[in-house]
Amino acid sequence: MTKYQAIKGMSDILPEESQVWQRLEEVTRSFFRTNGYEEIRTPVVEVTELFQRSIGEASDIVHKEMYTFKDRGDRSMTLRPEMTASVARAVIENNLIREAKPLYLYYIGPMFRAERPQAGRRRQFHQVGIESINTPSPFSDAEAIALLARYLRVVGVESFKIKINTLGCPKDQAEYRETLKAYFSKESAALCEDCKYRLEKNVLRIFDCKNESCHKIIDNAPPMKPCGTCGSDFDTIRELLKSVFNVFYEVDRKLVRGLDYYTGCVFEATSAGLGAKDAVAAGGRYDNLIKEMGGADLPATGFAIGIERLLESMKADSSPLLVEPRQKRIYVALAGVGLDAIKRFSKVLGGFNSALCLLREKGHEVFFHFRPDVSLKSQLREADKWGARAVIILGEDELTKGVMTLKDFESKEEKKDIAISELVSIFRWD
RNA sequence: GUGGGAGUAGCUCAACUGGUUAGAGCACUAGACUGUGGCUCUAGGGGUUGGGGGUUCAAGUCCCCUCUCCCACCCCA
Numbered sequence: 001m002t003k004y005q006a007i008k009g010m011s012d013i014l015p016e017e018s019q020v021w022q023r024l025e026e027v028t029r030s031f032f033r034t035n036g037y038e039e040i041r042t043p044v045v046e047v048t049e050l051f052q053r054s055i056g057e058a059s060d061i062v063h064k065e066m067y068t069f070k071d072r073g074d075r076s077m078t079l080r081p082e083m084t085a086s087v088a089r090a091v092i093e094n095n096l097i098r099e100a101k102p103l104y105l106y107y108i109g110p111m112f113r114a115e116r117p118q119a120g121r122r123r124q125f126h127q128v129g130i131e132s133i134n135t136p137s138p139f140s141d142a143e144a145i146a147l148l149a150r151y152l153r154v155v156g157v158e159s160f161k162i163k164i165n166t167l168g169c170p171k172d173q174a175e176y177r178e179t180l181k182a183y184f185s186k187e188s189a190a191l192c193e194d195c196k197y198r199l200e201k202n203v204l205r206i207f208d209c210k211n212e213s214c215h216k217i218i219d220n221a222p223p224m225k226p227c228g229t230c231g232s233d234f235d236t237i238r239e240l241l242k243s244v245f246n247v248f249y250e251v252d253r254k255l256v257r258g259l260d261y262y263t264g265c266v267f268e269a270t271s272a273g274l275g276a277k278d279a280v281a282a283g284g285r286y287d288n289l290i291k292e293m294g295g296a297d298l299p300a301t302g303f304a305i306g307i308e309r310l311l312e313s314m315k316a317d318s319s320p321l322l323v324e325p326r327q328k329r330i331y332v333a334l335a336g337v338g339l340d341a342i343k344r345f346s347k348v349l350g351g352f353n354s355a356l357c358l359l360r361e362k363g364h365e366v367f368f369h370f371r372p373d374v375s376l377k378s379q380l381r382e383a384d385k386w387g388a389r390a391v392i393i394l395g396e397d398e399l400t401k402g403v404m405t406l407k408d409f410e411s412k413e414e415k416k417d418i419a420i421s422e423l424v425s426i427f428r429w430d
Numbered sequence: 431g432u433g434g435g436a437g438u439a440g441c442u443c444a445a446c447u448g449g450u451u452a453g454a455g456c457a458c459u460a461g462a463c464u465g466u467g468g469c470u471c472u473a474g475g476g477g478u479u480g481g482g483g484g485u486u487c488a489a490g491u492c493c494c495c496u497c498u499c500c501c502a503c504c505c506c507a
Contacts, residue, residue, distance in 0.1 A: 008498070060505045064431070082507080111507085116431080119501065127507060194504070210503085258506060268507090275501080282507060306507030335465050378459080380467040388467090395465060409467070 009115070009123030020311070023321055024155060025108065028128055031154050032106040035147060037130055040105045042086040044112075048076040054085035054289060056260025058202045065113040079112035084261070084286065084302060085293075087131045092295035096133075102140075103133040108307075119275030120309045129283070129304035133290070136299040138236040141265040141285060144301050145237075146245035148269055148281055155310065156319025160271040160280065162247060165255035166234040167204075167266055168226040170288065176224050177203050187217045207254035223253055230264060237265055257282065261289040267303070273316025280313050281305035324387075328429050330359065331383035332368040335376040335395035342370070345399040348420070352394070352404075355423040364427060384409065389429065 006012060013021055029039070048068050055062050067079040080086055087105060090096070097103055108128040115121060130147065132140055145162060152160050167173055180203040188196060192211045199206065207218060226234060241247045249267075257266045266284030274280065283303025290298040314322055342349060356366050367386060371379060376393070383391045393405040403417045406426070418426065 005498070065505070113506075115505070116503095117499080118503095121506075125507075129507090197504090205505085208505090276503090277506070279507060304507055309507060333466085375460085376465050377463085377467075382467085384467040391467080393466075397465085405465090407466070412467095414466080 007123065009117040009121075011122065011124075019324060020322055021307075024307070024311070024314075027155060027321060028108060028151075031151055032130065037104045037106040037132075040087060040090060040107050041109070042080075042083070042090050042107070044080055044110065045077050046080055046086055046089065048078040050085050050089055050293075051078055051081060054088065054259075054261055054293065055082065058260055059258050061113060061258070065115050067112045067114055081113045082111055082259070083107050083109070083127060083129055083304060084131060084259075084289070087133075087302075088290050088293055088295070088300075091133060091298075092290060092293060097296065097298060100134070102135045104130070105133070106130045118277075120277060120306065120312060122308060126307035127304045128307060128310075129302060131300060131302035133300040134298045135301060136287070138233040138265070139240060141233075141237045141301050142240035142245055142247075144283065144303060145241060145249070145267050146247050148267075148283070148303055148305070149245075149247045151305070152269060152271075152280070152310075152313075155314060156317060156321050157271055157280070157310070157313045158317050160269050160313070162249040162267060162269055163252040163255050164237070164241075164249050164265060164267040165252055166224065166226055166230060166264055167256065167262055167284070168224060168230045169263055172224070172226050172230055173263070179222055180204070180206070183221055184217070190214075190217060204256040205258065207256050218254065234265060257284055261286040261292075263287045265301070269305075271309075271313035271316070273312050274309055279306075280309045327387055327389075328364045328427070329386065329388045329390075330364055330366045330427065331379070331386060331388035331391045332356070332366065333376055333379040333383065333391050333393050334371065335379075335393055337395060337399070338372055339370075341396060341399070348399050348402050352420050352423070355420060358424045359427065362424070362427075380407075390427065392423075 032039075048066070051066060052062050057063065061081050066081055069077055071077050087107065091103065106129065108126070110124050110126050112124055114123055117123060130144065132144060145164065149160070149162055152158075168176065181199065184191065184195070184199050184203060184206060188199060190213065191199070191206075192209065192214055195206050195209050195211070195214050198209075206214070207221075209215075209218065225231075238249075238251070241249055252268075255266060255268055262284045264285035264287060267282065268279050269281040270278040271280045272278075281303055283301065285299070285301040287299040290296065290300060337345075353368070356368055360366050367383070367388070371382075374382075376395075380391060389409055391407045391409065393407060395405075398404050401417065403419055404423070406415045406418050408414070
């Protein structure tokens with residue numbers, strides 16, 4: 001008999017942790033909604049070509065990290081490795097931009113990449129992100145970066161850094177690639193094997209090399225020279241971040257993004273406690289993606305936050321969100337009451353049960369499960385561990401008289417002979 | 431895909447160069463207190479040592495295969 005287990009790199013989120021996720025999700029939804037972003041949900045599966053075209057063949061995501069399979073109609077399908085392509089598709093397909101207005105969207109959900117699992121890297125992972133579409137102004141870049149910074153603080157991450165850079169327009173980028181190719185080709189003898197490979201495939205990524213021996217060569221590489229518009233846009237973004245949004249950032253000329261669709265300003269948030277890869281969020285401008293996918297000419301910018309990584313950062317910074325808020329919990333202990341007794345006292349218990357439901361409607365968490373053969377002592381112990389603030393004790397004595405015994409765990413007081421009809425009014429904790 | 435480390439009770443980990451019946455803490459259950467939580471004490475239950483194969487008189491320990499987890503590289507949030 002083989003034991004079933006979760007697929008490599010895909011983990012269960014168990015009840016304890018799930019509570020933290022729920023709290024984070026609530027705060028997240030409320031944050032983006034109050035900032036004028038609306039949620040979009042798209043299917044988890046798309047035709048493979050969508051990602052090939054948007055992310056680009058140069059990226060490893062496409063040619064070795066996608067969950068791609070044939071469906072029954074023999075079409076090639078892929079589990080989404082990121083969200084921007086799907087959102088772009090949905091915007092075009094549903095004609096979401098009919099007037100010359102911007103569109104502010106956020107999303108939250110699972111993504112899939114068949115990488116080898118590592119710290120902060122799972123095969124099924126979760127992202128929350130925004131796409132602000134039809135927003136050509138550099139103000140939108142600054143706004144997005146500021147939004148990210150504010151969000152991180154809201155969820156209790158303080159120790160983050162924002163890095164920004166500009167990749168320039170496609171023309172700038174093409175020129176810069178040529179410049180870099182020429183430069184690194186000359187130095188190629190001293191480069192590591194990985195960088196030699198990058199030189200052929202995607203020069204920009206040489207900047208990501210962690211090899212000490214390559215650093216000197218990288219440091220002396222010619223800097224990006226954006227054209228007039230791109231340069232002044234980037235200056236504007238920096239100015240706005242400083243003066244309007246009050247966001248601390250550093251310009252990192254080595255910051256390049258791995259996805260093909262990025263143009264102009266790109267950025268990244270790094271944080272403590274994340275292992276080798278310390279990016280918790282990243283994003284940038286993608287002015288041509290929607291046009292290239294067959295839509296209108298809609299400049300856009302956006303970012304994605306890795307939720308698993310975010311949770312790690314929250315732990316490192318002791319985010320208050322990780323702490324479970326005090327619950328209004330009530331535990332019902334049945335003392336020596338078996339199934340036969342339950343049947344005998346079904347009338348009393350029926351009224352009791354209705355009262356419990358009223359308590360639940362008022363927001364109390366009520367534990368009322370049948371635990372035969374578990375002593376009262378153990379039930380009280382269980383109640384304590386569960387975090388109950390009060391326990392209602394029902395035994396044959398109480399049931400015969402139609403009353404209950406109430407034990408308050410905080411004041412340690414115990415009240416007897418309380419009528420069941422008083423149940424709803426007796427708990428006033430808020 | 432490449433490289434390193436690790437899988438022993440529900441959890442965290444012991445078990446010297448292969449050698450009696452694989453142990454401890456925590457957790458769990460029960461009792462002390464026969465209907466009363468937290469603290470203490472006592473007792474108890476719990477294991478195909480990830481799975482499969484091999485070497486050996488003898489394997490948790492050595493060898494091979496496989497699975498999973500952790501870490502790093504490539505790449506990415």
